[in-house]
Amino acid sequence: MTTTHFAEAVIEADPSVPVIRITRDFGATPEQVMRAHLDPELFARWVGPDGMDTRILHWDVRDGGSWRYVAGRDGTDHGFRGCFHQVTDTRIVQTFTYEGMPDDVALETLWVEDLGGGATRLHAQSLVDSFASRDAWLASGMEVGVHEGYAKLDALLTARG
Amino acid sequence: MARAPLPAGSAPGASAPDRLSLVFGALADPIRRDVVTRLAAGDATVGELAEPYEVSVQAVSKHVRVLEAAGLVTKTPHAQRRWVHLEAEVLDLATGWLERYRRRAEERYRRLDAVLAEMDDEPRARRPPPGRAQGGRA
Numbered sequence: 001m002t003t004t005h006f007a008e009a010v011i012e013a014d015p016s017v018p019v020i021r022i023t024r025d026f027g028a029t030p031e032q033v034m035r036a037h038l039d040p041e042l043f044a045r046w047v048g049p050d051g052m053d054t055r056i057l058h059w060d061v062r063d064g065g066s067w068r069y070v071a072g073r074d075g076t077d078h079g080f081r082g083c084f085h086q087v088t089d090t091r092i093v094q095t096f097t098y099e100g101m102p103d104d105v106a107l108e109t110l111w112v113e114d115l116g117g118g119a120t121r122l123h124a125q126s127l128v129d130s131f132a133s134r135d136a137w138l139a140s141g142m143e144v145g146v147h148e149g150y151a152k153l154d155a156l157l158t159a160r161g
Numbered sequence: 162m163a164r165a166p167l168p169a170g171s172a173p174g175a176s177a178p179d180r181l182s183l184v185f186g187a188l189a190d191p192i193r194r195d196v197v198t199r200l201a202a203g204d205a206t207v208g209e210l211a212e213p214y215e216v217s218v219q220a221v222s223k224h225v226r227v228l229e230a231a232g233l234v235t236k237t238p239h240a241q242r243r244w245v246h247l248e249a250e251v252l253d254l255a256t257g258w259l260e261r262y263r264r265r266a267e268e269r270y271r272r273l274d275a276v277l278a279e280m281d282d283e284p285r286a287r288r289p290p291p292g293r294a295q296g297g298r299a
Contacts (some may be wrong), residue, residue, distance in 0.1 A: 008184070009270055011263040020262070024270045028277035036276050046272035046278045049265065091171025122270075 006121060018134040021126045030090060030112040032118045037092060037110065044069070060086055067094075083110075096126070104133060176248035178286060184255040187231035190265065192216070193224050204237070207245060 006025040013020055026033050037044045040059040047054050047136040051073055057070045058068040061084055068081040085095040097104065106128045111143035113121040187193055196210055210267040211221035225245055232251045236243045 009263055009267040011259055011266065012189070013182075015182065015189045022263075022266050024266070026270075026274065026277055028280070032280050033273075036163055036273055036280065042276055042280070046269065046276045048266060048269050048272055050268060050272075059162040135181050135258075 018128045018131045020126045020134060020137065022122075024122050024123060024124075025115065026120045027118065028120055029113045032090065033112050033120045033122055034092075047071075063087060068078075077089065087119065104129070106137075129161070130144055166244055181258075183195060183231040183254060184233060184251065185259075187227050187233055188255070190224065190227075192221070196221070196228065196245075197252065200234060200245060201249070204244040204246045206242050210245060215226060 006023045009022055009024040011020065013024050029148045030037075030127050038061050040056040046055040049071075052071040053073065054069055054071050056069045058066065058081075060066055063084065063086050065084040065087075065096075066077065066082065070079050072075045072078070074115065081097055082095040082097060082105075084092065085096050090133075091109070093107070093109050096108050098108045106126045107154065108121065108124065109127050113123065115121055126137075128137060188197070192214060199205065199210065207222050208218060210225065211218040214221060225234060225236075229236065233248055235246050235248060237246055238244075250261055
């Protein structure tokens with residue numbers, strides 16, 4: 001637990017491909033971090049967000065298996081589903097879709113790096129199908145939505161031009 | 162958790178998503194991030210900006226042009242010199258999006274920290290990991 005390079009989540013938006021990368025260190029073994037992602041009971045306890053109740057409806061961890069869960073708050077449910085493409089001791093490759101936008105599919109790759117001494121670096125990469133889609137992801141849940149964001153950016157850039 | 166609607170087809174300007182990607186791209190380079198940080202303290206000339214780096218003034222000038230194309234900085238002539246000025250509002254908009262996303266990820270991983278801490282107390286044999294033994298590499 002001595003490595004603190006990524007004690008807090010670090011995010012990177014790749015300039016050349018529509019990818020979001022997150023890196024984060026944990027004071028746990030790679031096996032524990034993987035199990036917290038693959039055991040449905042453990043996963044439901046942290047995937048969140050805060051105040052949301054996560055119910056796993058389907059969970060079939062194997063190459064070619066699939067998953068589905070619903071996150072609910074105040075009677076409103078949001079469904080998420082995808083396929084486990086490949087699961088190994090140190091890596092999960094899966095698709096991810098928010099059911100409210102069923103045509104939009106992200107390819108997620110997650111892998112763990114053993115830092116030794118009971119510490120693990122988690123790498124999570126999400127590839128979406130366009131830069132516009134990635135920007136929408138990044139802007140999701142913001143009080144200023146992506147449309148307002150673009151409009152504001154346009155205004156700022158043209159005002160100085 | 163739910164994403165904002167996609168801007169496809171109804172974005173205010175067709176080039177707008179590309180513009181934001183220009184900003185992200187400009188900020189992906191460590192020297193350019195450093196230049197932006199230093200400009201936050203005040204305007205500077207390209208020569209002044211280049212001083213602390215091992216790379217040439219020309220290379221730094223190129224970095225400044227990338228920042229300029231992304232709308233993050235502007236150049237203003239004053240007293241026979243060209244001053245590089247940080248457009249803080251453009252920076253705030255882009256970094257604000259990234260920071261919010263990052264913070265949500267961090268909140269999620271803090272919950273994972275708590276779950277992992279509880280796992281330490283559980284019998285390790287509760288559920289065997291899939292596939293090979295711990296420490297194996299994919």
